[in-house]
Amino acid sequence: MSSTTAxxxxxxxxxxxxxxxTTQTTQETTTTQxxxxxxxxxxxxxxxxxxxxxxxxxxxxxxxxxxxxQNLARANFQAERGVAYYAKDxxxxxxxxxxxxxxxxxxxxxxxxxxxxxxxxxxxxxxDDKASPERGGEIExxxxxxxxxxxxxxxGVNDTETKEPENVTDEKDKKTKKKAPNTDPLRWFGILTPxxxxxxxxxxxxxxxxxxPRLASVSLEMAEVELEVRRARKKRAKAEKEEEKKKKRxxxxxxDRQELAEKIGGLDVNDExxxxxxxxxx
Amino acid sequence: MASQADYKDRQFLAVIxxxxxxxxxxxxxxxxxxxxxxxxxxxLVVDSKTDNAAIEAAFERFTTERKDIGIVLINQxxxxxxxxxxxxxxxxxxxxxxxxxxxHPYDPEKDSVLRRVRRLxxx
Numbered sequence: 001m002s003s004t005t006a007x008x009x010x011x012x013x014x015x016x017x018x019x020x021x022t023t024q025t026t027q028e029t030t031t032t033q034x035x036x037x038x039x040x041x042x043x044x045x046x047x048x049x050x051x052x053x054x055x056x057x058x059x060x061x062x063x064x065x066x067x068x069x070q071n072l073a074r075a076n077f078q079a080e081r082g083v084a085y086y087a088k089d090x091x092x093x094x095x096x097x098x099x100x101x102x103x104x105x106x107x108x109x110x111x112x113x114x115x116x117x118x119x120x121x122x123x124x125x126x127x128d129d130k131a132s133p134e135r136g137g138e139i140e141x142x143x144x145x146x147x148x149x150x151x152x153x154x155x156g157v158n159d160t161e162t163k164e165p166e167n168v169t170d171e172k173d174k175k176t177k178k179k180a181p182n183t184d185p186l187r188w189f190g191i192l193t194p195x196x197x198x199x200x201x202x203x204x205x206x207x208x209x210x211x212x213p214r215l216a217s218v219s220l221e222m223a224e225v226e227l228e229v230r231r232a233r234k235k236r237a238k239a240e241k242e243e244e245k246k247k248k249r250x251x252x253x254x255x256d257r258q259e260l261a262e263k264i265g266g267l268d269v270n271d272e273x274x275x276x277x278x279x280x281x282x
Numbered sequence: 283m284a285s286q287a288d289y290k291d292r293q294f295l296a297v298i299x300x301x302x303x304x305x306x307x308x309x310x311x312x313x314x315x316x317x318x319x320x321x322x323x324x325x326l327v328v329d330s331k332t333d334n335a336a337i338e339a340a341f342e343r344f345t346t347e348r349k350d351i352g353i354v355l356i357n358q359x360x361x362x363x364x365x366x367x368x369x370x371x372x373x374x375x376x377x378x379x380x381x382x383x384x385x386h387p388y389d390p391e392k393d394s395v396l397r398r399v400r401r402l403x404x405x
Contacts, residue, residue: 051399061381062388068306069384087301088327091308097324098311101352103289103375114289114374116352121311185309197309204310208295216353216377219395223374226402 036236040229046109047225050218057215064207071200078194086197090188098183099208111228113221116213121183289375292352296344296376297325298337299357302384307355324351328360338364344376351376358393359386368394 075086098121105114186193186201295312297304304327307313316322326332326340337360344354358380361368371378382388390396 047402054395058388058390058393065303065306065382069302072302072306073384087305091313093315093321095308095313095315097294097314099295100293101295103292103352105289116377183311185311185313200306201309204306208307208310208312212295212353212355212379216379219379220374220377222395223398226398229402 036232036239040232040236043225043229043232047222047229050222050225054215054218054222057211057218061207061211061215064203064211068200068203068207071196071203074196075194075200078196086189092185092188095185095188096183099205101213108221111221111224113217113224115217118209118213120209289352291350292375294324294351296348296351296354297356298328298340298344298360299326299355299381300360300383300385301327301329303357303381322348324348328357334363338367341367345371345373345378354378355381357381357383357386358388359383361394362392365392369397 072086079085100119102117102119103114104117105112107113186198189197294314295307297307297312299307304325308325312324314324322343324344326337328337341354341356341364344351352375354376356368356378360383361380368378368380378394380388380393
């Protein structure tokens with residue numbers, strides 16, 4: 001029995017010995033992670049990654065802008081002088097944005113980072129004359145409601161009777177419903193716009209949908225990381241100041257001790273000097 | 283950090299730029315004119331006759347007065363004309379981005395974001 005108990009106890013002891021070692025290592029890792037220098041380093045590494053993305057986005061935006069301006073210049077060159085010039089004179093004064101922003105704030109490594117995305121407009125399939133769902137739907141509802149009221153005014157005899165004509169009129173309405181106004185900005189400049197202008201629009205759409213929202217998000221994230229770096233630097237500076245103060249407090253005590261030690265040493269020397277003299281005298 | 287009320291309704295992009303830059307961006311479908319009687323546009327076409335006060339007023343309107351704008355795009359050479367205003371602008375919403383124009387290519391030396399980077403690294 002004793003041998004078995006010994007055998008059972010030994011593994012426990014080994015595990016007991018092993019656990020503090022592992023906790024020590026974890027403590028070490030946590031201390032290294034939370035030290036101000038490392039925090040600043042990780043933040044700066046993240047900042048540099050963002051800076052890289054920012055510069056690449058910038059170069060792509062520059063290239064897109066270049067092609068956009070080239071296409072616009074070509075479109076203006078091809079246009080008959082004085083007849084059509086693709087510029088502010090032909091802007092629609094009642095224009096409505098078809099591409100709208102959407103802002104989401106997400107948590108990233110302890111920082112709340114806003115992110116811009118662009119809501120793409122509804123594009124009906126090719127060859128389909130149906131209007132966009134928002135406006136078309138509204139118009140449809142309005143016309144349907146108008147038709148219902150008309151029917152009720154004309155023959156308000158029975159509900160059962162009115163149901164059938166309603167369905168018929170709905171079908172008629174669907175056939176004769178109004179088209180929603182086309183929100184495509186190309187239409188400001190006429191029906192037959194040159195290819196170059198359409199190409200310019202395509203380039204502008206890529207810039208607005210893919211590059212600009214991401215560029216704005218990266219810029220904001222960079223600003224957030226900058227703030228964090230500055231805070232971490234301030235903390236580190238404070239900690240360093242406190243350490244210096246502690247050292248200064250300790251230093252005078254050390255000097256006093258040294259002086260005392262010197263004095264004591266001097267006394268000892270004197271005593272040693274004295275002792276033989278006393279001995280000689282005796 | 284910005285509260286939800288700060289960014290919730292910010293759904294438009296605003297542009298301050300030369301005619302080609304504004305036309306290009308409006309072709310993408312970002313142009314918006316509010317309902318009458320305000321009829322506020324979210325863009326400003328700047329030419330040689332536009333004075334700095336008008337540019338600054340537009341910038342002020344897009345950044346502080348209007349609460350429905352999320353990103354303000356401004357041509358870099360126009361931003362140079364109101365540089366003090368751009369550099370002192372620190373709000374998160376709306377975000378100000380400088381874009382190149384036809385006659386003035388992008389200069390990283392003047393970019394406010396890259397200036398911030400240099401400041402951070404102690405240059």
